[in-house]
Amino acid sequence: MNAENYDLTRVFNEMSGWTFMQIALVILLCFLLYQLLRYTVPRVAEHLPARFRLLALNLIPLARLILFAVALVTITPMIFNVTLKNFVLVLGTVGVALGFAIKDWATSAVAGIVAIFERPYRSGDWIRIGDDYGEVIDIHTRSVKLRTADDDVVTIPHSRIWSENISNANDGSKTLMCIAEFLVAPDRSTAGIIDILTDVAHTSPYLDWSRPVKVIMHNEVYATRVRLKAYPFELRDQFNFATDLTTRGRDALINADIKIVSTPEFGTTPN
Amino acid sequence: MTTSLLPAELVPVDGYDWPRAPASSSLKDGYRRIWEKLRVLDDRNVDLLPDGLERLPESLIPDDLWSALRAHQYACLDRVYLDWARRKDGPNTVCAFVMMPSVPHGFLADWAADRELDLVDAAAVPTGKNALIVPDISSLVRRTLEGRAAMRAYLTELNDASRNVLLGVSSWTWTYLAQTSAIEAVVSDARCFAPFRDQDLAELIKTHMGEEVFKSAESGDDILPKDDSDEVNDPYLKTLAARAYGCPWAAIRLLDAAVKREVDGDGEDADGDRDGATDGATWLQDPASPQLPARFERISCFLLHALLIHGPLVAKDVAAVLPITIPVGLVAALGRIGLVDDEAGKVSIPQSAYPHVRRILAEAGLPLDQI
Incomplete structure (x- = not known):
């Protein structure tokens, strides 16, 4: 009994007011440094050459991990008497209880660490998780934040990477494929469609010249679905680019006497 | 009069090899531009510059340098194309x-x-x-x-x-x-002028402006090699060649824009003792890079990009090649910072602004030219 008491008392270091102050200072310092980076890096990244922007943004989660590790390594010896025996003792006694209490948070936090190294998404990527599609604007310890095209911010826990497919449209590169779709009448010749739509893409100011432009057609019951695929040179232009391809593509097809299929008008039937 | 030491060949476009600036110069330049963009840094390093320096109202570049450069590049074209152009038989290409x-x-x-x-x-x-x-x-x-x-x-x-x-x-x-x-x-064959590197620029400047002593405001050193040595010690010309993308016309214009001289009538230099050799020197301090109007940066990039692809355009043609509405006054705003010229409604990019425009477009991530 005495031996057990002795071991337990040696698990913790003597805590004074100054120790608490030191711990608070370390936490505050790491927190402030992280907030400073979160505030500064995205603003500086906006002014960096485009090719360095995503790189700079991805420093934030890495910095958070490093600061967390620094805080942990600094604070732990202040509280605990760090020996292998004590480590096993603490893990055995509080590990299970703590595990149950913060299970979900811990799962997401571990998934967040995995996400930093496995990189299913990075800051600035355009990803789809479930029904949500948007730009990764922030990666926290527990969750990732997306900004959708409608300017909604969606917070998704990292733990979703264990169970769901993550679709990443650009995967760290500075461009992604955009698609404009057209439904044309299936009973007409399709001659000229590929050339017209390829020209539409080649005349867009948003186009990344170095990437291929493709036109794919697919027969469906009521129409031929035509998909124009091309890449903008800048991720953020994807919706402008798709709009430009769609509006000018539709006009060009109509001007070339290619019939765009639309749903029939279901008006009131004359008596 | 040209010299045989200048690059005399035309090179395939695919094989154009840009002059590179020293890594330290590129880093310093990048750092400075970020601060300029953040509107934090307004003035460039002036520690080494003597007092009383001003930019010259007129160009320092003598006409014979331009004529010699033109004659040299005409000779390059002659060597590759003249016989071929005068040929009346053989395969057509x-x-x-x-x-x-x-x-x-x-x-x-x-x-x-x-x-x-x-x-x-x-x-x-x-x-x-x-x-x-x-x-x-x-x-x-x-x-x-x-x-x-x-x-x-x-x-x-x-x-x-x-x-x-x-x-x-x-x-x-x-x-x-x-x-x-x-x-x-x-x-069948696409060629361009070979790039001018630091030694080539040094040769060109020495031949036509040999009497000038050019000093870099960054280092305080002479930018031209001493005596007959070919070795250029100061990185200014290397950086200049890189900033001009190897085009001698652009490089000489950039050098001309960087010239600062004493304008004091009595010729006395108050700080002459600091480095002991400032008398009569022509200092080279690059002016601040032009910044696009805030909040119109993206649309400005699209406009500049279109002007580079199509050359000078009137407003109607701009609207045709750029399906984006250009804000009223944007052309005038770009004109004020020297990035475009508007002559009788025809908008173009001045030759002297080209290095700045290309750098701006490269930083914005727009598709670039090959050379």
Whole structure:
């Protein structure tokens, strides 16, 4: 009994007011440094050459991990008497209880660490998780934040990477494929469609010249679905680019006497 | 008078090797530009500069330097194209001569007129025996559906031409056409001037401005090699060559824009003792890089990009090639910072602004030219 008491008392270091102050200072310092980076890096990244922007943004989660590790390594010896025996003792006694209490948070936090190294998404990527599609604007310890095209911010826990497919449209590169779709009448010749739509893409100011432009057609019951695929040179232009391809593509097809299929008008039937 | 030490060949466009700035200069320059963009840094390093320096109201570059450079580059064209252009038999080929927008307007037209070669300024190939020179096809290229149809018809005509054809084309137009049309299948050979590096610029400056002592405001050192040594110690010229993308015209204009001299009438230099050699020196301090108008950066980039591909455009043509509404006053705002000229409604990029414009577009991530 005495031996057990002795071991337990040696698990913790003597805590004074100054120790608490030191711990608070370390936490505050790491927190402030992280907030400073979160505030500064995205603003500086906006002014960096485009090719360095995503790189700079991805420093934030890495910095958070490093600061967390620094805080942990600094604070732990202040509280605990760090020996292998004590480590096993603490893990055995509080590990299970703590595990149950913060299970979900811990799962997401571990998934967040995995996400930093496995990189299913990075800051600035355009990803789809479930029904949500948007730009990764922030990666926290527990969750990732997306900004959708409608300017909604969606917070998704990292733990979703264990169970769901993550679709990443650009995967760290500075461009992604955009698609404009057209439904044309299936009973007409399709001659000229590929050339017209390829020209539409080649005349867009948003186009990344170095990437291929493709036109794919697919027969469906009521129409031929035509998909124009091309890449903008800048991720953020994807919706402008798709709009430009769609509006000018539709006009060009109509001007070339290619019939765009639309749903029939279901008006009131004359008596 | 030219010197045989300058690059004399024309190089394939695909093999153009840009001069590189020393890594330390690039880092320093990048750091400075970020602070300038954040509107934190307004003035450049002035620690080493003597007092009383001012920018000169007139150009320091003598006319004979420009004439010599022109004569040298004409000789380069002669060596590659003149015999071929005067040939009346043999297989017919279409060649392209690709120029940076910093090369003076009408350069190829002047060369061809001087050699009495056939010139045509339209998308047509009239019959004839000698080679046909098309001085600049940029004005014939329009990034519209109609423009692409016209370009396809022109390429077909070039492909069936019964004479040699030399197309003069801007590097931006060439890259756009090469990536989005069949021009590389029609053109058998595309060349451009070889890049001028630091030694070449030093040679050019020494030959025509040998009496000047140029000092870098960054280091305080002489930018030209001492005595007859070919070794350039100061990184200024290396950086200059890189900033001009190897184009001597752009490099000399940038150097001219950086010139600062004492204007004190009595010639006394208050800080003359600091380095002991400032008397009569011409200091080179690069002016601050022009910044695009805040909140109109993106649209400005699109406009500058279109002007590089198509050359000078009137407002109607801008609207045709750029399906984005240009805000009222944007052209005037860009004109105030020297990035565009607006002459009688025709908007263009001044040759002296080209290095800045290319850098701005590169930083914004727009598709760039090949040279």
